[in-house]
Amino acid sequence: MTESAVKKVTEHSPEEIERVKEWINTEEYKEKNFAREALVVNPAHACQPLGAQMVASGFEGTLPFVHGSQGCASYFRSTFTRHFREPSAATCDAMTEDGAVFGGQNNLFEGLENAYTLYKPKMLAVYTTCMPEVIGDDLTAFIKNAKTAGHVPEELPIPYANTPSFNGTHIHGFDAMLKSILEYLTKDRKVEEKCTGKLNLIPGFDGNIGNLREYQHYLELMDIPYVMMPDISEVFDSGCDGNYKLYPGGTPLEEAAESINGKATIALQKYSTVQTMRLVNSEFSGVHEVMPMPMGIEKTDAFLMKLSELFDKPIPEALKKERARAVDAMTDAQQYLHGKKLAVFGDPDYLLGIVSFLLEMGAHPYHVVCSRATKKFKKEMDALLETSEYGKNCSVYVNKDLWHMRSLLMTDPVDGIIGDTHGKWAARDAGIPLFRIGFPIIDRVNLHRSPVVGYQGVINMISMIANKFLDIKDETCEDQWFEMMR
Amino acid sequence: MAERKPIEGVTIEKTEKLIEETLACMPEKAAKKRRPHVGANEPSASPCAVKSNRKIVPGVMSQRGCAYAGAKGVVWGPIRDMVHVSHGPIGCGVYSWGTRRNLMQGIPGVTSFPLDFTSDFQERDIVYGGDIKLEKLLREADELFPLNKGLSVLSECPVGLIGDDINAVTKKMEKELGKLVVPCNCEGFRGVSQSLGHHISNDSIRDFVIGKREFEEEVGPYDIALIGDYNIGGDVWAAKPILEEMGLNVKSIWTGDCEIEKIAATYQVKLNVIHCYRSMNYMCKVMEEKWGIPWIEYNFFGPTKIAESIRAIAERFDDTIKEKAEQVIAKYTPMAEEVIAQYKPRLDGKTAMLFVGGLRPRHTVGAYEDLGIQVTGTGYEFAHQDDYDRTAPEMAKGTIIYDDVSEFELERYVEEMKPDLVGSGIKEKYVFQKAGIPFRQMHSWDYSGPYHGYEGFKIFARDIDMAINSPTWKLVKSPF
Numbered sequence: 001m002t003e004s005a006v007k008k009v010t011e012h013s014p015e016e017i018e019r020v021k022e023w024i025n026t027e028e029y030k031e032k033n034f035a036r037e038a039l040v041v042n043p044a045h046a047c048q049p050l051g052a053q054m055v056a057s058g059f060e061g062t063l064p065f066v067h068g069s070q071g072c073a074s075y076f077r078s079t080f081t082r083h084f085r086e087p088s089a090a091t092c093d094a095m096t097e098d099g100a101v102f103g104g105q106n107n108l109f110e111g112l113e114n115a116y117t118l119y120k121p122k123m124l125a126v127y128t129t130c131m132p133e134v135i136g137d138d139l140t141a142f143i144k145n146a147k148t149a150g151h152v153p154e155e156l157p158i159p160y161a162n163t164p165s166f167n168g169t170h171i172h173g174f175d176a177m178l179k180s181i182l183e184y185l186t187k188d189r190k191v192e193e194k195c196t197g198k199l200n201l202i203p204g205f206d207g208n209i210g211n212l213r214e215y216q217h218y219l220e221l222m223d224i225p226y227v228m229m230p231d232i233s234e235v236f237d238s239g240c241d242g243n244y245k246l247y248p249g250g251t252p253l254e255e256a257a258e259s260i261n262g263k264a265t266i267a268l269q270k271y272s273t274v275q276t277m278r279l280v281n282s283e284f285s286g287v288h289e290v291m292p293m294p295m296g297i298e299k300t301d302a303f304l305m306k307l308s309e310l311f312d313k314p315i316p317e318a319l320k321k322e323r324a325r326a327v328d329a330m331t332d333a334q335q336y337l338h339g340k341k342l343a344v345f346g347d348p349d350y351l352l353g354i355v356s357f358l359l360e361m362g363a364h365p366y367h368v369v370c371s372r373a374t375k376k377f378k379k380e381m382d383a384l385l386e387t388s389e390y391g392k393n394c395s396v397y398v399n400k401d402l403w404h405m406r407s408l409l410m411t412d413p414v415d416g417i418i419g420d421t422h423g424k425w426a427a428r429d430a431g432i433p434l435f436r437i438g439f440p441i442i443d444r445v446n447l448h449r450s451p452v453v454g455y456q457g458v459i460n461m462i463s464m465i466a467n468k469f470l471d472i473k474d475e476t477c478e479d480q481w482f483e484m485m486r
Numbered sequence: 487m488a489e490r491k492p493i494e495g496v497t498i499e500k501t502e503k504l505i506e507e508t509l510a511c512m513p514e515k516a517a518k519k520r521r522p523h524v525g526a527n528e529p530s531a532s533p534c535a536v537k538s539n540r541k542i543v544p545g546v547m548s549q550r551g552c553a554y555a556g557a558k559g560v561v562w563g564p565i566r567d568m569v570h571v572s573h574g575p576i577g578c579g580v581y582s583w584g585t586r587r588n589l590m591q592g593i594p595g596v597t598s599f600p601l602d603f604t605s606d607f608q609e610r611d612i613v614y615g616g617d618i619k620l621e622k623l624l625r626e627a628d629e630l631f632p633l634n635k636g637l638s639v640l641s642e643c644p645v646g647l648i649g650d651d652i653n654a655v656t657k658k659m660e661k662e663l664g665k666l667v668v669p670c671n672c673e674g675f676r677g678v679s680q681s682l683g684h685h686i687s688n689d690s691i692r693d694f695v696i697g698k699r700e701f702e703e704e705v706g707p708y709d710i711a712l713i714g715d716y717n718i719g720g721d722v723w724a725a726k727p728i729l730e731e732m733g734l735n736v737k738s739i740w741t742g743d744c745e746i747e748k749i750a751a752t753y754q755v756k757l758n759v760i761h762c763y764r765s766m767n768y769m770c771k772v773m774e775e776k777w778g779i780p781w782i783e784y785n786f787f788g789p790t791k792i793a794e795s796i797r798a799i800a801e802r803f804d805d806t807i808k809e810k811a812e813q814v815i816a817k818y819t820p821m822a823e824e825v826i827a828q829y830k831p832r833l834d835g836k837t838a839m840l841f842v843g844g845l846r847p848r849h850t851v852g853a854y855e856d857l858g859i860q861v862t863g864t865g866y867e868f869a870h871q872d873d874y875d876r877t878a879p880e881m882a883k884g885t886i887i888y889d890d891v892s893e894f895e896l897e898r899y900v901e902e903m904k905p906d907l908v909g910s911g912i913k914e915k916y917v918f919q920k921a922g923i924p925f926r927q928m929h930s931w932d933y934s935g936p937y938h939g940y941e942g943f944k945i946f947a948r949d950i951d952m953a954i955n956s957p958t959w960k961l962v963k964s965p966f
Contacts, residue, residue, distance in 0.1 A: 006700045009747040012597065012633050020633050021596045033630060038623035040576075040606040041630075047577030069643055069674040070542055071552020075581035077913045082585070087916045089893070093544040096675050100647060107544050114516045114545030118894045130575055131675050134612060134647040165575035166607045166644060242962045244897070244920040372576075403601070422583070425594060425601070442585075 030407035034400075041403035044345050044371040044422055047165035048173030050076050051205050051272070052127035053090055055177040058230020060250040061122030063115055066092035067108055067139065067160070068129025083207055083440035084236040084448055089246055091115045095131055104132050105142045112143075112158070113151040119246060122253055124152070126160035127177055133164035157253070159184035169372045171272035171347055174205040178230065179276040185253060186260035186283065195285060198255075199226040199311070200262040202276060204269025204293070204349055207439030209237040210451030210460075211293075215268070218304065218454065221318055224311045227255040227262070237449065262286050264310045268293050268303070268453075269349035271377060294453045295353030295461075296360045297326060303454075319455075326455035329462050334362055336466035341414040343367040345405060345423060346438040348377045352384060353453070354418055354437060357461060359388040366394050367408045373398040402426055416465070433468045437461070489529045490882035493837070493860050496903075498884040501526035505886070508898045512546070519543045523889040527881045534874035538866070538889040541678045546892035549841070549913055550867050552674030554578055556683025558640045560765055560844075561691075562670065564588035564716045564741040565749070566598040567635040569627045571605065573620060573652065574642025578674070579604035587930045588716045589723075590743045597633050612644055617655050624659045624667065636666030636746040638690075646673035656694070666746055668694045679868035679890070680843070681764065688768035691749065696769070699750035701737060708803065709735045709755045713770060713781070714762030714845070717742025719935015724942040725786050729759070731817075732800060733810045740766055753777045757802055759784050761938075762844040764866075764873055786938040787846075787946070788853025789822035818940040826856060829947040832955055834858030836906040839899070841865050841891055841914065842928045848877040850909070850928070853937075857947055862903050865891050867911075893917065907954050922962040924953045 023029055049066065053076045056064035066073040073092035080088035093111030095104045108126075115124060126139065139160045147154050161176040199219065203212055212233040219226045234249025259265070264287040265280045267273040273290065280288050287310055294303040301323070308315050341364045344354050348370055355365045368381060378398045385391030397404065402422060409417070409430040417423045417430075420438035427434035441447045451457045470486045505524045509517040522537035542548040551559070554572075559582050562570050572579030583602035592598025605616060605623055624637055637659070639652050653669045660667035670690045672683045712729065715722050722742040729736050737755050738748035752758075758770050758781035770781040782802060784795035793815045800811035836859045840847050847864040854861050864881060865888035866873055877887065886899055893914070900908055900918065908918045909928040918925045926932050926949060934949050936942040 006698065008702045009699050009745075009751050010635075017593065017597055017633065021593055024595060024630075029630075036626050036630070038605065038619045039626040039630070040604045042583075042602050043576055043580060043604065043606065045576065046580045047575055050577065065545075069552055070548065070550055071555050071674040071680075072577070074549065074551045074555070074913065075577065078585065079581055081912050081916060085916060087920065088913070089547065091545050091547040092542075094542040094548070096541060096678065100675055110515070111544030113513055114543060115547075116545075117513050117516075118511065118546060118892070130643045131647065134644050164609075165577045166612050167609050169576070238920065240920050240922070240962055241964065242920075242922040244917050403595075406595075429595070 025410040027411050030411050033404060033407045040401050042422065042425070043401045044369070044419065045169040045347070046079070047170060048163035048168050048176065049127050049129055049165065050079060051170035051172065051174030052125075052161050052163045052177035053080070054205060054232060055174055055181065055230045056090070056125035056127065057088065057235050058232040058250050059123060059125065059181060059256065060252045061247045062125050062250060063119050063121035064090035065111065065115060065124045065126045066090060066129060067104060067126050067137070068092065068095055068131045070094040072129040079440055080236065082442040084209070085445070086236045086238065087244065088236070089119070091119070100131065100135060103135060104137050105145065108142050109146050109149065109151045112146050116152045116156065121247070123157040123159070125177060125181060126158060127163045127173065128161070130165050133162060133166075157184055171205045174272050175275045178202070178273070179279050182229065182256065182259065182276065183279055185257040189257050190260045190283065190285070194261045195263050196258050196261050197225055198259070198262050199224050199307070200259040200265040200284070201226050201228045202265065202267040202273055203228060204267060204272040205347065205439070206269070207441070208448050208450075208452060209233050210449050211453040211457070214451040214454040214456060218307070218319065221316050222307055222311070222313050224307060224313060227251060227259055229256055229259065260284050264289070266291055266306065271348040271373070292356070293349050293353035295457060296357035297323065297330070297455070297458060298360065299353065299356055300454050300458075322455040326458040329459045330361060333462045333466045336469055337462070338362040339364065340416065340469070341366040343369065343405060343409060343414045343417045345369040345371070345402065345417070345419040348373050350438055352381060355381065355384055355391070357458065359384075359390050361462070362390055364390050364394065366414050367405060367412070368394060368396045369400050369402070369405045369408075370398050371401045406430070415469070433472065435465055435468065490880075493862055493882045493885065496862055496882065496884045498526040498528075501884050501886045504899065504902050508895055511894070516543050516546060520546070520892070520895070524891070524895070525887050527878055527883060527885045527887050529879050529881065529883055531878055532875060533871055534878040534887070536874050536887045536889050537871075538874055539678060539681065539868070539870045540890075542890060543892070546894060548890055548892055549911060550679045550890060552680065553672045553676040553683035553686060554640060554642055554674040555582065556680030556765070556868075557670050557672035557687045558582050559586045560680065560716065561684055561687035561741055562638050562640060564590065565744055565746050566590035566592050566600075567633075567745045569599050569603055569631055569634045569637045571603045571623065571627065571637060571639050572642060573605050573616065573639050574645050575607045576604060578642045586716070587718050587933070587935070588742055589720050590717065595631065599631060599634065603627060607644060612648055615648060615650050616645065617650050617652070620652060620655045621659060624655070624663070628663050628665070634665065636668065637663075638668045638670055640670045641673050643674045646671060646676070666695060666698060666750065681868040681870065684765035685768055688766065688772075691769055692772050695746065695750045696753055696773075697750065699747045701751045701754055705754050706735055707756060708733055708807065709737045710757045710759055711738045711740065711752045711755045712736050713740045713758050713760040714766040715739060715742045715938065716762070718929075719931040719937065721936040721938035721942065724936040724939035725761070728786070728792070728796065728814060728939050729799070731810065731814045732796065733807050734803075740769070753779070755779060757782065759799055761786065763876070764844040764869060785849045785852065786942070787850045788856040788943055789819065789826075789940065790856055791849070791852040792940060792943070793819070822940055822943060825944050825947045829951050830858045832951050836860075836954060837862045837903070838907040838909055839863040839903060839905040840928060841867070841888065841896060841910040843867050846928055848873070848880045851880045853943060853946055854950070856943070857950060859907070859950070861885065862905055863888065863899060865889055907950065922959060924956070924959060926950065926953045
């Protein structure tokens with residue numbers, strides 16, 4: 001290239017910037033944006049091993065173990081730590097170029113031995129990143145060989161899941177790891193005629209510890225013995241008492257092993273538990289139910305009635321009062337939500353729950369966006385919307401991202417967005433509030449401790465949404481409209 | 487440089503004993519691998535005895551990231567007017583979206599792009615290859631974000647494993663789009679840490695960016711480039727004004743809040759001043775060899791080091807700059823002294839242990855010392871020998887130096903050395919806070935900042951004080 005051919009550093013004119021700034025909010029832009037075939041911009045989902053790590057973290061004494069590239073392990077740990085503001089232990093076997101050539105067996109051997117010696121886990125839960133999946137590592141053989149060669153004791157449980165990131169999302173990795181752990185722990189544990197009398201509760205991929213505690217609260221009030229699988233409630237919400245605990249909680253392994261003889265198994269998410277429930281249906285004793293997340297009154301009612309039916313226990317007075325308080329909160333605040341239009345994005349099961357709640361409140365779910373979902377989900381969501389006049393005119397978009405959602409917000413405005421932190425850019429551009437429900441929430445404190453399921457969840461969601469709309473009114477109204485009461 | 491004053495209670499013997507006892511808990515092979523990476527400091531030792539830039543020991547729980555993280559998160563992400571494509575499966579782009587705090591000016595989605603662009607590889611892309619998709623994707627990105635000044639393609643693991651040729655695609659698309667389209671083969675499995683990602687990115691700049699643009703205006707005698715400041719929490723906005731007040735023209739910044747075409751034209755400057763040596767020394771050396779541009783390292787943490795650095799930079803110029811440099815120091819020193827007067831009485835005699843990345847394990851030591859805090863241990867996630875050689879003289883004798891420390895080790899070192907503050911990353915933060923030890927994230931400034939320059943020192947001092955002296959720590963132990 002000759003000197004004269006070198007281009008000058010350029011700047012855009014203010015007019016050009018202004019033109020594009022307006023243009024990206026137009027219908028014309030929206031059409032172009034929706035015509036995208038290859039580019040994904042601001043997706044609202046993550047990859048499989050993240051979900052697998054959540055499961056691995058939720059079992060007693062279990063160290064999550066990433067087979068593959070080291071950077072992935074750091075990303076997963078950082079993601080959970082930012083969301084929960086809690087430690088998130090996980091290790092990896094750090095495959096590099098030579099692993100790509102020779103396979104990752106030697107890394108796995110060394111990694112398992114070191115992890116076992118240093119961190120003394122009761123179980124190592126292994127899941128994969130893209131790298132070993134592309135080169136085709138055989139984990140069944142590798143783990144068997146590691147035990148045979150004495151790197152880890154024969155009796156140490158090491159379930160594993162294949163969780164390639166180029167397939168599915170974090171909810172599918174959750175499913176794969178949970179299925180694998182349950183399959184491993186319950187093997188040969190089924191005893192005919194034996195019944196633990198317990199409920200196996202599978203909450204699904206849920207970053208809200210408050211939700212898990214709410215389930216526990218119900219089960220304790222109803223005096224139903226249970227085992228939650230996985231149980232991240234203590235793991236990702238452990239107190240600060242001057243002692244760091246590497247394994248602060250999780251589902252006891254023995255209880256998980258006995259879950260195969262349970263009285264009943266309930267999954268409270270459908271799309272994140274498909275494989276697991278397939279296992280449960282074919283192997284586990286008792287009754288098996290897949291229920292929607294209990295968000296809103298009706299779905300909470302259904303959950304409690306199901307518990308009552310399965311365990312032949314009455315719904316206690318205390319819960320009737322909780323229900324009444326939640327309905328009271330709804331009737332008190334309905335005027336602040338009625339008719340509000342909302343865009344909602346997130347994981348399939350969460351979306352179904354949020355939409356149910358909005359419909360009960362008389363709010364309009366208006367744009368529903370799921371950046372990775374099946375047609376089956378869309379059908380289910382459409383059917384849910386059809387149950388209410390408030391679901392009319394709502395459009396459901398699957399496999400569309402948050403940049404698509406931005407176009408929807410700019411061309412067909414709504415009053416607010418419900419979703420995780422990643423929605424904050426779109427919310428800012430549209431000048432509307434973001435109600436943070438989902439995962440991850442990395443820019444506000446304590447929301448992961450505030451349940452959105454059950455009756456308390458109804459109250460919490462109303463407070464969050466209604467009070468924000470009232471704040472906006474107070475902050476933006478002209479002086480003559482500013483008043484004491486709202 | 488005079489050797490540091492010894493720190494009370496810190497000796498080589500004690501530190502060596504701690505290291506031996508800690509590593510004795512590891513399997514023999516792992517301990518043998520780890521041993522050269524930890525040591526008691528000998529300030530005058532050259533080279534520093536602590537070894538670095540080796541593979542992670544599998545299974546020990548290292549805090550390191552990968553080459554992609556070094557490329558996307560560190561070097562490319564902060565360039566504000568480019569579309570950075572995370573090429574491969576969904577995760578890498580999502581996890582690195584907005585999680586480094588490299589702030590930028592501009593209108594998001596119009597003139598700046600703090601967004602997550604990805605090719606979201608599916609199984610079929612692994613089987614059939616992603617080159618055709620990439621080509622289409624770049625076209626779509628350019629159409630939807632027309633004011634971008636360039637596009638970078640950052641490869642994730644599968645791309646290299648399946649043998650895609652992103653370089654051929656970017657070459658073709660650069661021609662078609664008439665913009666800089668840069669390939670970066672930074673697959674996460676390459677190398678041993680983030681560091682190789684920095685190096686690969688520097689090479690991409692060398693091979694595909696620099697020299698392709700020139701500045702509109704005439705080159706002046708005071709034209710410089712600010713290298714290795716990523717504008718974490720606004721650092722560039724606190725550092726650049728100091729250089730400008732000295733009379734220097736900061737023509738480009740690598741890469742915090744910067745523009746790609748200015749990077750391309752940087753070969754025209756007279757001096758490169760480099761803050762993060764680790765991530766950007768490669769291109770400084772290239773510019774020195776190819777265009778004869780000298781470079782100088784500097785340190786804008788804490789008034790002592792800032793003043794030293796201002797003078798050292800001014801030395802490279804004429805008396806006009808030297809005079810202005812003294813004026814800058816004279817102007818800001820009283821402000822810094824006020825900060826010290828406010829906070830030093832609350833912090834004097836405290837100790838801190840650090841474990842961070844690029845430059846901070848050594849560069850921030852002076853800022854702690856300005857506040858009366860002594861650093862009893864330090865180490866890097868991904869440093870090389872030259873970083874440790876620069877670190878040894880900054881630390882007192884017998885302090886502990888750890889490279890790529892595992893969580894197991896760091897916990898024990900901290901338990902034994904009992905610092906009043908740990909400064910490290912998000913993954914370490916709550917481990918220590920649960921134990922009741924005050925902590926600041928020193929990669930992200932814990933959602934605060936800037937920490938660079940005189941303005942930054944004010945905030946740094948406030949933050950360190952509030953971390954150590956927060957009344958919340960008193961409640962950790964329950965009375966019952």
